[in-house]
Amino acid sequence: MKFQKRVRKKFVKNSYPYFILAGDIGGTNVSLGLFGIRKKVPELLVSFHFRSKELNGLDQAINKAMKSIWEDYSINVAKACFAVAGVISPRKDFAKVTNAAWDVDRKSLLKKTKLRQILLLNDFEAIGYGISMLKK
Numbered sequence: 001m002k003f004q005k006r007v008r009k010k011f012v013k014n015s016y017p018y019f020i021l022a023g024d025i026g027g028t029n030v031s032l033g034l035f036g037i038r039k040k041v042p043e044l045l046v047s048f049h050f051r052s053k054e055l056n057g058l059d060q061a062i063n064k065a066m067k068s069i070w071e072d073y074s075i076n077v078a079k080a081c082f083a084v085a086g087v088i089s090p091r092k093d094f095a096k097v098t099n100a101a102w103d104v105d106r107k108s109l110l111k112k113t114k115l116r117q118i119l120l121l122n123d124f125e126a127i128g129y130g131i132s133m134l135k136k
Contacts, residue, residue, distance in 0.1 A: 013074065
């Protein structure tokens with residue numbers, strides 16, 4: 001499995017009280033980002049891009065990104081939010097990914113990764129929440 005990693009912003013680990021992993025999950029691509037959170041404002045620090053068809057499941061991409069984050073920055077990420085292209089279950093614990101051979105199951109991800117908290121959203125729902133973060 002190949003992936004691309006891009007450092008979006010040089011940063012000092014202690015400048016952020018905490019970090020989250022967020023992602024845009026689709027049938028063609030999986031894009032994950034390490035975000036530093038300061039004053040309730042997320043800043044994209046590092047991004048990872050995978051081809052969905054090269055993955056057996058989202059856990060592969062998460063574990064690869066989290067390993068890189070640990071090795072490069074000594075950061076353990078515990079919380080994540082994933083915007084999934086597809087139908088999200090009413091309990092927001094499962095997503096049927098459009099055009100992918102695998103699905104996203106929150107319980108399974110919690111078992112297969114070091115994440116301790118995961119929020120699943122539909123990708124259009126995530127865009128709606130993100131609008132309030134845009135600058136004029």
